[in-house]
Amino acid sequence: MNFFKRFAQNRGALVGLVILGLVVLLALLAPFLYPDSPWRMVQRPFLAPGEVSGFWLGTDVMGRDVAAGLAHGAWVSLLIGLISTVVALAIGVPLGALAGYFGGKIDDALMRFTEFFQTIPNFALAIVLVAIMEPSTFSIVLAIAIVSWPPVARLVRGEFLSIKHREYVEAARLVGQTHRDIIIKQILPNTLSPVIVLASLMVATAILLESSLSFLGLGDPDTMSWGYMIGAARTVMRQAWWLSVIPGVAILLTVLALNLVGEGLDDALNPQLARAR
Amino acid sequence: MTLLSSVTGRLTAAALSLAVALPAVAQETPQSGGVANVAIQPEPPGLMLPLVQNAPTQRVAGNIFEGLLRYDAELEPMPQLATSWEISDDGLTYTFHLHPDVTWHDGEAFSAADVVFSADVFLRETNPRTRAILDHVASIEAPDDETVVFTLKQPFPAFIQAFEVGTLPIVPKHLYEGTDFYNNPANNHPIGTGPFEFAKWDRGSVIELDKNPDYYEAGKPYLDKIYWHVIPDAASRAAAYENGTLNIMPAGSVENFDIPRLAGMDGSCMTEAGNEYFNPFAMLWLNNREGPTADKRFRQAVMYALDRDFAKNVLWNGLGKVPNGPFSSTLAAHDDDLQPYPYDPDKAEELLDEMGYDGEPVRLLPLPYGETWTRWAEAVRQNLEDVGINIETESSDVAGWNQKVSDWDYDIAFTYLFQYGDPSLGIARTYVSSNIAKGSPWNNVEGYENPEIDKLFAAAAVENDADKRQAMYDQIQQTLHEDVPLAWIMELAQPTIYRCNVHDLITTGIGLNDGFKNAWIEQ
Numbered sequence: 001m002n003f004f005k006r007f008a009q010n011r012g013a014l015v016g017l018v019i020l021g022l023v024v025l026l027a028l029l030a031p032f033l034y035p036d037s038p039w040r041m042v043q044r045p046f047l048a049p050g051e052v053s054g055f056w057l058g059t060d061v062m063g064r065d066v067a068a069g070l071a072h073g074a075w076v077s078l079l080i081g082l083i084s085t086v087v088a089l090a091i092g093v094p095l096g097a098l099a100g101y102f103g104g105k106i107d108d109a110l111m112r113f114t115e116f117f118q119t120i121p122n123f124a125l126a127i128v129l130v131a132i133m134e135p136s137t138f139s140i141v142l143a144i145a146i147v148s149w150p151p152v153a154r155l156v157r158g159e160f161l162s163i164k165h166r167e168y169v170e171a172a173r174l175v176g177q178t179h180r181d182i183i184i185k186q187i188l189p190n191t192l193s194p195v196i197v198l199a200s201l202m203v204a205t206a207i208l209l210e211s212s213l214s215f216l217g218l219g220d221p222d223t224m225s226w227g228y229m230i231g232a233a234r235t236v237m238r239q240a241w242w243l244s245v246i247p248g249v250a251i252l253l254t255v256l257a258l259n260l261v262g263e264g265l266d267d268a269l270n271p272q273l274a275r276a277r
Numbered sequence: 278m279t280l281l282s283s284v285t286g287r288l289t290a291a292a293l294s295l296a297v298a299l300p301a302v303a304q305e306t307p308q309s310g311g312v313a314n315v316a317i318q319p320e321p322p323g324l325m326l327p328l329v330q331n332a333p334t335q336r337v338a339g340n341i342f343e344g345l346l347r348y349d350a351e352l353e354p355m356p357q358l359a360t361s362w363e364i365s366d367d368g369l370t371y372t373f374h375l376h377p378d379v380t381w382h383d384g385e386a387f388s389a390a391d392v393v394f395s396a397d398v399f400l401r402e403t404n405p406r407t408r409a410i411l412d413h414v415a416s417i418e419a420p421d422d423e424t425v426v427f428t429l430k431q432p433f434p435a436f437i438q439a440f441e442v443g444t445l446p447i448v449p450k451h452l453y454e455g456t457d458f459y460n461n462p463a464n465n466h467p468i469g470t471g472p473f474e475f476a477k478w479d480r481g482s483v484i485e486l487d488k489n490p491d492y493y494e495a496g497k498p499y500l501d502k503i504y505w506h507v508i509p510d511a512a513s514r515a516a517a518y519e520n521g522t523l524n525i526m527p528a529g530s531v532e533n534f535d536i537p538r539l540a541g542m543d544g545s546c547m548t549e550a551g552n553e554y555f556n557p558f559a560m561l562w563l564n565n566r567e568g569p570t571a572d573k574r575f576r577q578a579v580m581y582a583l584d585r586d587f588a589k590n591v592l593w594n595g596l597g598k599v600p601n602g603p604f605s606s607t608l609a610a611h612d613d614d615l616q617p618y619p620y621d622p623d624k625a626e627e628l629l630d631e632m633g634y635d636g637e638p639v640r641l642l643p644l645p646y647g648e649t650w651t652r653w654a655e656a657v658r659q660n661l662e663d664v665g666i667n668i669e670t671e672s673s674d675v676a677g678w679n680q681k682v683s684d685w686d687y688d689i690a691f692t693y694l695f696q697y698g699d700p701s702l703g704i705a706r707t708y709v710s711s712n713i714a715k716g717s718p719w720n721n722v723e724g725y726e727n728p729e730i731d732k733l734f735a736a737a738a739v740e741n742d743a744d745k746r747q748a749m750y751d752q753i754q755q756t757l758h759e760d761v762p763l764a765w766i767m768e769l770a771q772p773t774i775y776r777c778n779v780h781d782l783i784t785t786g787i788g789l790n791d792g793f794k795n796a797w798i799e800q
Contacts, residue, residue: 037659037662039655039658039659039662040659040663041587041591041656041659045591061534061591061652062591062592062652062655062656063591134671134672134673135672217651217672218672221643221654221655221670221671221672222658222668222669222670232648232651232652235511235512235532235534235648236534238538239534239538
């Protein structure tokens with residue numbers, strides 16, 4: 001209860017939670033609201049929002065329902081954001097934990113490896129990876145995960161460095177717990193709060209990355225995503241601005257919501273750091 | 278598509294009103310002077326047309342070089358370097374009488390020896406397509422400076438269609454004889470006989486052509502200069518046309534969706550003429566060797582499932598034509614009685630049921646040539662999925678597309694091919710089994726093998742009797758129409774958008790590709 005109270009003290013976080021909830025709801029309901037494929041050409045192309053009833057967001061360059069695309073795109077964006085974040089955590093957390101816990105040469109080796117990825121610009125690396133592997137949902141998730149795990153590793157390593165000399169850890173060592181147990185049972189649970197906050201922001205970044213890739217035509221050609229919608233509408237900006245703006249606003253709101261929620265989580269999980277509001 | 282009728286109506290009306298505006302211009306007298314500013318997209322890799330065959334090269338260098346003949350919109354030959362010609366009754370001897378006063382841009386005199394050198398030596402070595410045509414030729418001789426005689430091994434009626442500047446450009450013997458053609462310094466400053474001379478080329482920016490003051494057709498050309506502007510971004514090209522920097526936008530330099538806007542501007546004209554010789558034909562390769570596409574019923578189902586009118590109206594803004602079969606409608610050999618496959622998803626599903634299609638995924642490889650082609654692939658995928666075919670779209674760049682199609686590593690793949698005025702030049706290559714070979718994306722890639730078709734194409738190419746030939750081509754079209762070796766999706770339009778004060782821009786079936794000799798600007 002304490003947690004939710006602290007979270008709720010941040011008004012922005014509440015707003016973010018509500019928006020995020022709506023987006024998730026939209027994504028979950030997409031197959032029921034729009035059971036047809038969002039690629040289906042259903043009406044005249046270039047209908048403005050509301051021009052024909054039943055198409056409240058209009059139609060795109062090929063007469064596909066923009067609202068259907070938005071709903072199905074929400075599902076794709078959230079899913080890719082979540083999965084790639086989970087994958088990134090799965091890479092970053094163990095590496096950071098090992099580096100922080102053992103220190104010394106292992107730390108050096110793992111951190112040099114991490115820096116190798118950190119020095120390459122994220123987006124450029126993601127483009128190269130997707131282009132090499134051929135665009136598909138799998139390759140996009142993998143590419144996003146590969147470019148976004150280094151901050152996780154560094155964060156976890158930092159936490160481990162500060163925690164590993166605490167008394168309870170030393171006590172655990174004294175009673176003969178194995179390294180594995182100490183890492184997983186003693187230290188890791190205490191590093192979770194900052195990781196959770198970071199993860200919520202990573203989902204937002206992942207959604208942006210996926211959208212940017214799709215915008216450039218490197219999305220999975222068989223999935224309707226928000227980035228794809230903007231990319232396909234880019235060339236017709238002068239004729240139909242709303243085709244770019246609608247999915248653009250969707251991305252903006254979702255990413256904003258995730259950031260607000262992340263901030264709220266930060267407040268709730270690190271009460272001593274919470275700012276006065 | 279009733280949903281689309283109003284859009285279609287609008288577009289057709291626009292196209293009609295533009296077409297009507299054209300014929301009026303021919304009555305005025307040409308004026309000399311003025312400069313043409315033309316978009317060229319993409320920048321050509323070189324301008325030595327006899328060596329480099331890319332479309333943008335031909336568009337620019339068609340002003341510098343010339344062929345013996347040009348072709349009108351009905352593909353009938355017109356004089357160029359040859360003023361007249363005779364074909365013997367047995368179809369074996371082609372005699373060309375050359376224009377007497379022609380000089381090369383460097384001042385040397387042009388003669389029949391140049392023609393013999395170009396055809397017999399230069400192009401046989403450098404141009405595979407021309408070489409294949411010249412395989413029918415036993416000897417090329419110049420009895421005097423103004424006469425060239427081609428003697429054929431057997432009659433080859435399509436031969437008269439092969440003298441266009443892109444297929445048989447005439448090169449200067451005095452610069453190339455005995456040299457390494459590919460490394461000749463003249464390649465950087467091409468010397469031709471055409472109405473315009475090469476002036477300079479700022480790579481990435483502009484190619485400049487000057488009027489040839491000594492051109493052998495009195496009074497021509499009318500323009501003082503042609504600037505070819507290299508502007509890679511479509512939106513910037515459109516803006517350059519709008520603000521008057523450019524006055525001619527060849528096909529491919531304007532995005533389809535932008536065509537109505539640019540063509541509809543005040544003082545802006547559009548024509549689809551000049552497309553008749555090449556007549557690019559969009560197709561779907563269907564892999565005849567394996568997978569569901571190996572079944573004729575599946576391929577027919579694809580034809581029934583495709584909403585080709587939708588693609589034409591929505592993706593190509595109503596420009597182009599839905600073909601009724603394998604031959605494009607501008608070819609003389611086209612069978613007008615052939616009924617096109619209608620858009621009939623129910624029939625398609627019926628055929629799929631009949632063959633027992635089990636939902637096996639089918640790969641679709643789009644042509645990576647830009648927005649329109651990507652959207653087109655999406656529409657085709659939706660059409661096919663609507664009748665229950667499971668599609669997986671693959672993405673690739675141009676090199677990857679070339680590779681996959683050349684290696685037959687596809688199920689369904691987009692492409693488009695030129696028709697070159699005659700079935701034996703542009704169509705047989707896609708269907709005859711002797712043309713099945715890995716490594717080229719332009720041959721019989723689908724792997725269609727039908728001995729009857731092979732025999733008919735071979736016989737029709739050398740049949741001198743027009744009626745007999747037509748009977749064979751009709752039979753070919755009917756058989757192919759039934760077998761659906763590949764899906765014929767569109768005869769692509771090649772709209773040229775230009776300022777209406779530019780007159781006589783396109784006067785042949787080769788369009789902008791054979792030069793601006795007749796073009797003039799009303800001052």
